[in-house]
Amino acid sequence: MSDVAFPRLDTRVLADDGNELRFCSTCAFSQACLDQGMDKAALGELHVLVEHVGPFRAGDHIFREGDPFEAIAAVRAGTVKTYVVDRDGHEHVHGFHLPGEVIGLNAIDGDRYPCNAIALDTVMLCRFSFPKISVLATRLPGLQRQLFRLLSRDIGRAALLAGDWSADQRMAAFLVGISRRLAARGFSATRFQLTMPRTDIANYLRLAPETVSRVLRRLQEDGILSVERRELELLQPDRLEALAAPILRD
Amino acid sequence: MSDVAFPRLDTRVLADDGNELRFCSTCAFSQACLDQGMDKAALGELHVLVEHVGPFRAGDHIFREGDPFEAIAAVRAGTVKTYVVDRDGHEHVHGFHLPGEVIGLNAIDGDRYPCNAIALDTVMLCRFSFPKISVLATRLPGLQRQLFRLLSRDIGRAALLAGDWSADQRMAAFLVGISRRLAARGFSATRFQLTMPRTDIANYLRLAPETVSRVLRRLQEDGILSVERRELELLQPDRLEALAAPILRD
DNA sequence: TAGGCGCCTTGACTTGAGTCAATCTCTGAC
DNA sequence: GTCAGAGATTGACTCAAGTCAAGGCGCCTA
Structure with missing residues (x-):
């Protein structure tokens, strides 16, 4: 690279x-x-x-x-x-x-x-x-x-992430976290790649891979994001942030 | 004091x-x-x-x-x-x-x-x-x-504690942790006081207070420990450590 | 282009822990 | 001694997420 x-x-x-x-x-x-x-x-x-x-x-x-x-x-x-x-x-x-x-x-x-x-x-x-x-x-x-x-x-x-948050909240906090960290380095805050497989995301968030899949589908159905394999776009970052707010405390 | x-x-x-x-x-x-x-x-x-x-x-x-x-x-x-x-x-x-x-x-x-x-x-x-x-x-x-x-x-x-451990494992890890930390300072490793209310333990372990109560009862019924209000004695520390081992990684 | 292999998704069922509500038991105040 | 209130326990019920099993999709290789 x-x-x-x-x-x-x-x-x-x-x-x-x-x-x-x-x-x-x-x-x-x-x-x-x-x-x-x-x-x-x-x-x-x-x-x-x-x-x-x-x-x-x-x-x-x-x-x-x-x-x-x-x-x-x-x-x-x-x-x-x-x-x-x-x-x-x-x-x-x-x-x-x-x-x-x-x-x-x-x-x-x-x-x-x-x-x-x-x-x-x-x-x-x-x-x-x-x-x-x-x-x-x-x-x-x-x-x-x-x-x-x-x-x-x-x-x-x-x-x-140690708290007892719901699957949706965990996923939201994860995505908002990545978005902010990328943005802090000058990358796009709304379009980015998930560089890790679903199993790793699931493992990190202490969820089953099936749950990760279902949560992403739900968020997509709600129009909050669009996800295609590992390509991700945040369509309504504010709603995602609202979901993640209790975890991220801001 | x-x-x-x-x-x-x-x-x-x-x-x-x-x-x-x-x-x-x-x-x-x-x-x-x-x-x-x-x-x-x-x-x-x-x-x-x-x-x-x-x-x-x-x-x-x-x-x-x-x-x-x-x-x-x-x-x-x-x-x-x-x-x-x-x-x-x-x-x-x-x-x-x-x-x-x-x-x-x-x-x-x-x-x-x-x-x-x-x-x-x-x-x-x-x-x-x-x-x-x-x-x-x-x-x-x-x-x-x-x-x-x-x-x-x-x-x-x-x-x-961030992992997705069972209520029993969490409680075991919590008690073993306290026991070791007290022992490191010269206090008894097997008899000590829980200085915090059940609600705080539950909150820390991300469990409901009722679950804390039930887990302690189970551990007592199994002869692993004896608990009376906040007074606690570890009767079979090895079995507790075995329960906690996946969390404490040792 | 076909086949095989990861990875991902989906649906049906199960379960561990949470919730709700009732009861118990200390402790401290009067 | 009695009462009140906080904390702890117990049982019955509920539900979010896990498990199991099947199938789909994209990508690599031959």
Whole structure:
């Protein structure tokens, strides 16, 4: 997947020495650090820590449960699914990570990845050695602050779907969540692809795949959205948001 | 609630100047920092940041949703419940925090507390100004590491109950969790008080209070535990752990 | 173009947990 | 000691979502 497909994912900063630093702005770190007014020298230091890895193909594992934890990574392109497999062989999907989002934060405590991460399509990553970024964070308060924020945000996110919501509410919250996250990175908020199979959506939402199917049909019959295989269009985002409001709390 | 009631909650460290530093070892920070071999000078710096607050009485709020975030706190004694109230007036319990556990971490991102915290019984806290502890963390890598770990741990914890587990499994996981957390602080793993009403347990586990009642009765009939109002004894902890195993993943 | 294979959808039936309503049991106030 | 009220328990009924089974659709390969 070439850079050309994602023209808005790059940010240029003119360094003091006149050279141009180029960041993929999907990296939550660099973008957010920029937003927080981190100075150019600091950005330069962060820059040299980034290791661009990929492409991973659909089905490739990025890390597996039990692997020693060494790095966190920002998704640059594609979708990453994190999941665990219980002793009965059942898969439990923890989340989907879209461009700009960070994976591996839940591995800091324990020194090993507590889950698997797999590419759902062609995935590019920005990898940051955690020991190195920790050391850097002791010198750059803005970076430390950003790391604390990212971690704190994930605590809240994990709690959202834990409630006893109806199948419709769960699906609505899922779709609104994806829509907003894509929009935050400059993609369309109303037309997008579901990059994961129905079984994964069902598993993530703790529903049966049949229920996912039925809920999507209902939403389509109500004129709220239009769905054709994995192609999705939100026709009445406001009604979907209304459904999701109790979960998303806004 | 006097210190005398909790003889094992204090740790003494002889500082280089010969003075004795006294920590409440329930403070996840100081205890864990000790465990990680943080040096005495660093512990001393941490020490002066601690602000002991309380007692809070049952029903007192420690913070409310929307309050400006200023500090995180370790529970020193008692039980703290965190919860939100949705627009329909329904309460959603996020968690119960026992001695040694830290509250407020999910407020770092957003600068305001995203939930309410209320004392379920008599509560004592160790409060740490977050701006100050952040600054200190830039000088003490062990402290920064500990903060990252605490945050990371909470991400994993929030994900546990999110699965679609049966009422029995949820209840088992809840009781095993409390048992282990109390044992880690030196309390009995098999006899303890449920410091919260059934309605709060039900709400936390996303069950109806009636279901909580029925599940406890079933577990008692099976000889797994004995429960009398809020007094609880685990008679066959191994069978309870077996029930909870799929959730706790161990 | 035919065949095979995932993935998805649909319908019929089942069930675990919620809801509603009645009763019980502590506890604390007077 | 008695009463009131909150919290907890129990039973009867309901329903949302799961399970099971069958069939459809799109896509890849030969």
